[in-house]
Amino acid sequence: MGRVTGRLKVDGRLKHLLVAHYRDAYLARRLRRPLAWVSSGAPVELLHAMGIFPVYPENYAAVCASRRMAVELAEAAEAAGYSPDLCSYARTSIGSMLAQRGPLNGLPLPAPDLLFAASNICGVVVKWWEVAARHFRVPLFILDVPFLAERLTPHQVEYVRRQLEEAVAFFGRHAGRRLSSRSLSRVLRLSAEAVRLWNEVQLMRRAVPSPISALDTFTNLFPMVTLRGTRACVGYLRGLHREVAGRVARGEGPVREERYRLVWDNIAIWYAFGFMRYFTERGASFVGETYTWAWGEYEFGPDDLRDPLGSLATQYSRVILNVDLGQRLDRLLRMVEGQRADGVVFHSCRSCKTYSLGQLTLAREVQSRLGVPTLVLEADMADARAWAEQSARTRVDAFLELLEGRRKG
Amino acid sequence: MGRDAFRQALADACPPREGAIGYVCTYTPEELILAAGLHPVRLFPPGGPTGPADAYLQSFCCSFARGCLDAALRGRWDGLAGVVFPYTCDSLRAVSELWRCHLPTRHHLFLNLPVRVEGIAALAYAAREFERFRQWLEMVAGATVGTDALHAAVRLVGAVRERLAGSSLLGREFLEVAMGAQVMDRFTAAELLEGLAPKTPPPRPGVGVLLAGGALEDPAILDVFEEAGAGVVGDDLCVGSRYAVLGAAWGDSPPGGPVVALARAYLERVPCPTRHPPERRLQHLLARIAQRQARGVVFLLQKFCDSHAFDLPYLRSELSLRGIPSLLLEVEQGALARGQALTRLEAFLEIIGS
CATH class of the missing domain: 3.40.50.11900 (Rossmann fold)
Structure with a gap:
């Protein structure tokens, strides 16, 4: 039996990073630093290398959801004619723009000087960023990253690479910044180091008991998403790495008696962390999430520095939401086997069609190929209005009973 | 004949002919399909409640995309020689993936069209995808897509489009004819559309x-x-x-x-x-x-x-x-x-x- 441990010590530093990030965002204009709104799948390394401050409306929407403010902001967007069937991150963000309020000292996300979104996570961000461009009347650059069906073709890579060259010129034109190859190399090295550390932390979860669970990784994802390519991110991840390695050495984990090891598919349910704790209370550890692992997919090696834009084009084409079902299944099977998981929980998220449509096939394939049971839970990442926690808990109980039966059998 | 033929084409599940290539979005260059000697058929699901597709798609997938998969699973388009999905939206992309996984259609292509429609990079990329589509069609047809055939197909589809654009039909009648024209043989569609033009516009x-x-x-x-x-x-x-x-x-x-x-x-x-x-x-x-x-x-x-x-x-x-x-x-x-x-x-x- 492993020793139980509470929250990670680095969480305190995480809070500091989050506060500092948003404080810097609100100060950017005063410090004459151009500020860009960036989608989570966009190559942020370019912005860091050009001295442009990136903020993430998706992360901001997650913050709104975790502070129980997403619903009222979404309702503001709906009152302006945005369908309640649209992505709840988008509705939260648009509602915050329109109502001019938010959870951080009551403020909305600071207005951007320019907008940058990549189509590699969904078509929604393209439309959402168009809405923002009309609202703020600022320039918008859409990086079009074609779907990776079966294999990445040279003309796909060339298309994305040419757009990255255009993006550099666009940022130069609208933010008055230039790209030096030296600073891009520095940022890519920092990004690669962050990815290496993040992936090692994820692989340490293979230990029994798993040293951390989904709550820890969903929370600790913030630096990987928003600060990737900075020294602050690497510094933070070194601390996380040290602490998790220490837990493994001491046989510690968040679950009193680790009876079940699970994998989570899709975004977190940001307003229902109590529900995630319910798994922990019932002896279930999450040993991997396809969502948090996705930020470990940008692996820049020394060779990539010779052609950084080509490398960015390739890496950002391979993100989990931009690849076909076969490739998603391969990644999932590898995670289940590699992390020694005995069940998979699919969050069927009504806001995120790219992530969720196809999950029912993935669930069947995981069951039939590995004999691993799966659970599909209907929810939404930010909009709590349709969430029924009690019935979700009942389904979790039934699922864990099934796993228990298999343990005994 | 006349409008009935368009209505009938729309009602038919799939044209009883060889070489039918199904597609779901008007960004599909049907001119290339015709130039390969094949027959482009736009796929319109029949509407109404879905059944088999509900096992693969959650309730928040739009019913048009769901209906496409559902009709395919029910065998409505079993006669297709191939199906092509151009990139349209996240839901239809998922349907393309599920179709490829769960249906036995012999030939399947995801035509990876750009989201951006302006700029030299997008044009160069789209042209390469069109070229890839041409090669795929040649493989399906077992024949070469020649320049003359492509010019002829452009003229034919151009005639269908032009006659539809100039049609004075309105409302349901226009929609039946327009949708029917996207399903039926394009020579027939062009001819029938010529005959349909009323001498005086309806009140x-x-x-x-x-x-x-x-x-x-x-x-x-x-x-x-x-x-x-x-x-x-x-x-x-x-x-x-x-x-x-x-x-x-x-x-x-x-x-x-x-x-x-x-x-x-x-x-x-x-x-x-x-x-x-x-x-x-x-x-x-x-x-x-x-x-x-x-x-x-x-x-x-x-x-x-x-x-x-x-x-x-x-x-x-x-x-x-x-x-x-x-x-x-x-x-x-x-x-x-x-x-x-x-x-x-x-x-x-x-x-x-x-």
Whole structure:
């Protein structure tokens, strides 16, 4: 039996990073630093290398959801004619723009000087960023990253690479910044180091008991998403790495008696962390999430520095939401086997069609190929209005009973 | 003959002929399919409740995309030699993936079209994808797609589009003919359309409204407009007039060759909301309203269609600024909630008719 441990010590530093990030965002204009709104799948390394401050409306929407403010902001967007069937991150963000309020000292996300979104996570961000461009009347650059069906073709890579060259010129034109190859190399090295550390932390979860669970990784994802390519991110991840390695050495984990090891598919349910704790209370550890692992997919090696834009084009084409079902299944099977998981929980998220449509096939394939049971839970990442926690808990109980039966059998 | 032939083509599950290539989106260059000696068939799901597809797609997938997979799983399109899915939206991309995983259609292609429709990089990329499509068609047909055949196909499809664009048919009749033309043999469609042109335009019925939106399953959805006393005087629907608007016409030696010229024509067409940048769409909509002298616009939104839903607040506010009233009706499983739609339409017509 492993020793139980509470929250990670680095969480305190995480809070500091989050506060500092948003404080810097609100100060950017005063410090004459151009500020860009960036989608989570966009190559942020370019912005860091050009001295442009990136903020993430998706992360901001997650913050709104975790502070129980997403619903009222979404309702503001709906009152302006945005369908309640649209992505709840988008509705939260648009509602915050329109109502001019938010959870951080009551403020909305600071207005951007320019907008940058990549189509590699969904078509929604393209439309959402168009809405923002009309609202703020600022320039918008859409990086079009074609779907990776079966294999990445040279003309796909060339298309994305040419757009990255255009993006550099666009940022130069609208933010008055230039790209030096030296600073891009520095940022890519920092990004690669962050990815290496993040992936090692994820692989340490293979230990029994798993040293951390989904709550820890969903929370600790913030630096990987928003600060990737900075020294602050690497510094933070070194601390996380040290602490998790220490837990493994001491046989510690968040679950009193680790009876079940699970994998989570899709975004977190940001307003229902109590529900995630319910798994922990019932002896279930999450040993991997396809969502948090996705930020470990940008692996820049020394060779990539010779052609950084080509490398960015390739890496950002391979993100989990931009690849076909076969490739998603391969990644999932590898995670289940590699992390020694005995069940998979699919969050069927009504806001995120790219992530969720196809999950029912993935669930069947995981069951039939590995004999691993799966659970599909209907929810939404930010909009709590349709969430029924009690019935979700009942389904979790039934699922864990099934796993228990298999343990005994 | 005449309109009945179009209606019949639409009702047939799949043309009983070899070499039928199914597609779901008007960004598919059907000229290339014809040039390969194959037959392009736009796939319109029948509407109504779905069954087999519900095991693969959650409830928040739009019923048009779900209906496509459902009809395929029920065997409606078993006779297809192949199916092509151009990149349209997240839901249809998922349907393409599920079709490839779960259906035995012999040939399947995801035509990886760009989201961006402006700029040299997008054109170069789209032309390469069109070229890849040409090679795939050659493999399916076992024949070469020659330049002469492509020119002939461009002329043929151009004639169909031109005759549809110039048609004075309105409302359900126009939609039946337009949708039927996208299913039937294109030579027959071109000939029948020539014969359909009435000598004098029909009288304008009711209070004139323009319909705008994306894909629809069944032209019968327009019956409720007639019932409410609305005259559908035109549309900006991807299954209707937007199919007819494509500037694919060039001389014998277009710069870059015919495939590049075709790619350019598709990128330069009026963008649907899945393409970026979106500005030309509003201009096109305003032009259609003016050209058809519509008094108001009714947006038909497939429930759960993200691309169209995001544009609606902007489009409606731009129309409102110009004094053009608009109404939004949601479509699900190929139909409107009849009673509610009728009441709302009648109220809308009262406003725009006064």
